[in-house]
Amino acid sequence: MSTVASERATDRGVAVELTDLRRTYGGVHALDGLTLHLAPGEFVALLGPSGCGKTTALRCLAGLEDPDSGTVTVAGKDLTRVPTNKRDMGMVFQAYSLFPHLTARQNVEFGLSLRRGSGAQRRTRAGEMLDLVGLGSQVDKFAHQMSGGQQQRVALARALAIEPQVLLLDEPLSALDAKVRSQLRDEIRRIQLEVGTTTLFVTHDQEEALAVADRVGVMSGGRLEQLAAPHELYASPATAFVADFVGLSNRLAGRVSQGRAEVLGGSVPVLPGSVTEGPAVVLVRPEGVRIERSDDGEATVVSASFLGATGRVVASTPDGETIHVQVANVDVPDYRPGDRVRLTPRGDAALAVHDGSDSMGTPGSK
Amino acid sequence: MSGQRARIRRRQRTFRWGVVTLVSAFFALPLLGMLDFTTRGPGGVGRSGQTWRTLADFGAVATDYPTLNDGVVTSVGLAVLTVAVMLLLLVPTMTWVRLRVPRAQRLVEFVCLLPLTVPAIVLVVGLSPIYTWLTGWLRYFFGTAISESTLWLSLAYVVLVLPYSYRAIDAGLRSIDVRTLSEAARSLGAGWPTVMWRIILPNLRSAVLSASFLTVALVLGEFTIANLFSRNNLQVAMYLLGKSDAQISVAVGLVSLVFAFLILFAMSFVGSAGQGGALTRRLRSRKESA
Ligand SMILES: Nc1ncnc2c1ncn2[C@@H]1O[C@H](COP(=O)(O)OP(=O)(O)OP(=O)(O)O)[C@@H](O)[C@H]1O
Ligand SMILES: [Mg+2]
Numbered sequence: 001m002s003t004v005a006s007e008r009a010t011d012r013g014v015a016v017e018l019t020d021l022r023r024t025y026g027g028v029h030a031l032d033g034l035t036l037h038l039a040p041g042e043f044v045a046l047l048g049p050s051g052c053g054k055t056t057a058l059r060c061l062a063g064l065e066d067p068d069s070g071t072v073t074v075a076g077k078d079l080t081r082v083p084t085n086k087r088d089m090g091m092v093f094q095a096y097s098l099f100p101h102l103t104a105r106q107n108v109e110f111g112l113s114l115r116r117g118s119g120a121q122r123r124t125r126a127g128e129m130l131d132l133v134g135l136g137s138q139v140d141k142f143a144h145q146m147s148g149g150q151q152q153r154v155a156l157a158r159a160l161a162i163e164p165q166v167l168l169l170d171e172p173l174s175a176l177d178a179k180v181r182s183q184l185r186d187e188i189r190r191i192q193l194e195v196g197t198t199t200l201f202v203t204h205d206q207e208e209a210l211a212v213a214d215r216v217g218v219m220s221g222g223r224l225e226q227l228a229a230p231h232e233l234y235a236s237p238a239t240a241f242v243a244d245f246v247g248l249s250n251r252l253a254g255r256v257s258q259g260r261a262e263v264l265g266g267s268v269p270v271l272p273g274s275v276t277e278g279p280a281v282v283l284v285r286p287e288g289v290r291i292e293r294s295d296d297g298e299a300t301v302v303s304a305s306f307l308g309a310t311g312r313v314v315a316s317t318p319d320g321e322t323i324h325v326q327v328a329n330v331d332v333p334d335y336r337p338g339d340r341v342r343l344t345p346r347g348d349a350a351l352a353v354h355d356g357s358d359s360m361g362t363p364g365s366k
Numbered sequence: 367m368s369g370q371r372a373r374i375r376r377r378q379r380t381f382r383w384g385v386v387t388l389v390s391a392f393f394a395l396p397l398l399g400m401l402d403f404t405t406r407g408p409g410g411v412g413r414s415g416q417t418w419r420t421l422a423d424f425g426a427v428a429t430d431y432p433t434l435n436d437g438v439v440t441s442v443g444l445a446v447l448t449v450a451v452m453l454l455l456l457v458p459t460m461t462w463v464r465l466r467v468p469r470a471q472r473l474v475e476f477v478c479l480l481p482l483t484v485p486a487i488v489l490v491v492g493l494s495p496i497y498t499w500l501t502g503w504l505r506y507f508f509g510t511a512i513s514e515s516t517l518w519l520s521l522a523y524v525v526l527v528l529p530y531s532y533r534a535i536d537a538g539l540r541s542i543d544v545r546t547l548s549e550a551a552r553s554l555g556a557g558w559p560t561v562m563w564r565i566i567l568p569n570l571r572s573a574v575l576s577a578s579f580l581t582v583a584l585v586l587g588e589f590t591i592a593n594l595f596s597r598n599n600l601q602v603a604m605y606l607l608g609k610s611d612a613q614i615s616v617a618v619g620l621v622s623l624v625f626a627f628l629i630l631f632a633m634s635f636v637g638s639a640g641q642g643g644a645l646t647r648r649l650r651s652r653k654e655s656a
Contacts, residue, residue: 111554169450
């Protein structure tokens with residue numbers, strides 16, 4: 001591996017602070033008071049539904065878009081009015097962005113050629129970076145001679161070659177097929193750990209975000225809903241939106257009293273920030289529900305499907321609620337539509353509980 | 367079934383060759399006529415290569431036909447200047463408009479195509495007060511040597527070639543993702559001049575070449591404006607020469623026609639003659655648009 005990159009790994013990272021960013025297009029609030037702080041060397045994924053302002057946030061950080069108000073601070077310096085080419089940020093775009101008239105090596109050398117250093121140093125560094133992304137043997141190819149995945153690797157090498165303060169990735173993998181995507185995403189993470197650059201990674205694929213990021217920021221309507229480590233985001237979402245958006249949840253009518261929610265005939269503790277008393281909507285993960293075949297069970301199996309590593313049973317209760325339950329994949333054949341089953345919540349089943357006034361999508365829509 | 371298809375194909379081929387022959391004849395006949403005229407012997411009797419021998423002797427041409435010599439030099443100068451001004455004007459402007467004010471693209475297109483609808487005489491009438499004003503200032507600052515130069519005609523020629531070069535460069539800009547490429551370059555630390563020079567321009571190579579070739583061909587063939595401004599250029603010189611020495615005049619005309627033809631011919635190979643990258647890119651973009 002590249003020694004140049006690894007020996008610098010510890011001192012690469014800088015803090016990035018986006019504070020109260022606002023940006024409107026016509027009447028659309030693309031950013032509506034976004035505040036997002038990245039710790040030095042951190043890998044943060046920005047997640048959210050289409051149109052929530054992820055790209056706009058990234059472009060404001062890169063200087064490709066001017067915020068109407070708010071500040072962008074990197075390593076303690078206010079960069080809000082600094083032009084893109086003076087910001088020292090490496091960027092990988094969703095669209096293929098290699099310069100078509102240059103070879104892979106020349107693409108990587110481009111940023112270096114605008115900085116100090118001899119031609120020989122440049123060549124060496126470009127070679128190292130291409131090795132780092134696993135393309136050491138493709139240095140003389142043009143963009144049109146490479147696959148989409150290879151092009152994005154070169155784009156990553158090009159962005160990293162200038163040793164940027166911050167690395168920005170805007171859905172760099174979305175044009176690739178599933179296999180290459182997961183491979184490349186793990187590789188991006190490996191390289192990021194090696195070079196230690198503070199990284200903001202925009203995606204709308206939650207699996208991708210949860211898999212690679214130190215922390216995941218969930219955006220909605222131009223603001224940040226929650227910024228937390230993946231497991232925390234999944235286990236204790238701060239808002240109903242996050243609970244609903246990240247992972248799949250059942251939304252069940254329940255009742256809260258004394259910090260416990262009554263749901264599915266069981267009693268479970270609720271998470272902080274939930275309503276404390278009275279009727280409520282309880283969000284329960286599919287893996288938070290226990291299912292048993294039982295002739296006196298109240299629920300009926302609607303369908304059972306094999307999902308590869310796991311299985312899923314969809315059942316309906318007498319109240320007309322539809323509940324998704326995760327089961328082991330080998331158990332799927334045991335459940336047939338029409339079978340009677342008993343559903344009970346596991347002890348740690350409840351996610352967030354809110355009063356139901358907040359409108360959310362139906363369960364199973366994600 | 368297949369017999370019928372073969373018959374249709376045969377008929378199409380005959381038709382195609384028929385069209386090609388007709389068109390070739392249409393273009394070749396005048397040229398052959400010119401060739402015939404310039405090789406006639408004295409008094410129109412017999413054959414003689416005298417005219418072409420004279421023309422091939424540059425020294426003799428320069429002394430014997432000073433107007434022609436001046437016209438050629440002026441036209442070449444005008445062609446070079448017009449290309450330079452046209453490129454400096456169009457490439458950055460069109461790139462900028464595409465990136466920053468895409469809504470204005472229609473307006474720019476309209477303005478650039480406008481000269482097609484304006485007759486040369488109208489252009490001259492409109493331009494002459496501007497030239498009078500410009501010449502006044504130029505004389506004031508630089509003296510008559512510069513203010514009286516025919517090369518100022520290139521400004522009028524830029525207007526004249528605008529529709530054609532606009533089309534060529536627009537096609538080039540359409541074939542690349544200008545926004546992403548320039549944003550990528552800027553994020554790597556390139557300022558706008560570097561983006562233009564090292565990223566946009568190389569990718570517009572064939573578009574820039576076709577725009578330039580078209581411009582050269584148009585400028586070398588321009589007569590009306592130069593004549594109406596009482597300036598000498600290649601075509602005006604040929605016209606004047608035609609009154610005194612028709613054979614030389616026609617021979618020069620033939621040379622310039624063949625030259626223009628070669629330029630246009632070269633132009634259609636611009637993309638493919640370059641390095642592999644340019645060719646494949648062009649083929650690919652053609653495939654995508656198909
Ligand atoms: N240049 C623009 N002109 C007008 N509206 C824009 C522009 N850029 C973004 N918007 C609007 O701002 C909002 C946020 O856009 P943005 O591209 O940041 O969303 P996103 O989260 O990246 O979405 P996606 O996941 O689809 O890429 C959207 O409603 C979009 O229509
Ligand atoms: Mg986006």
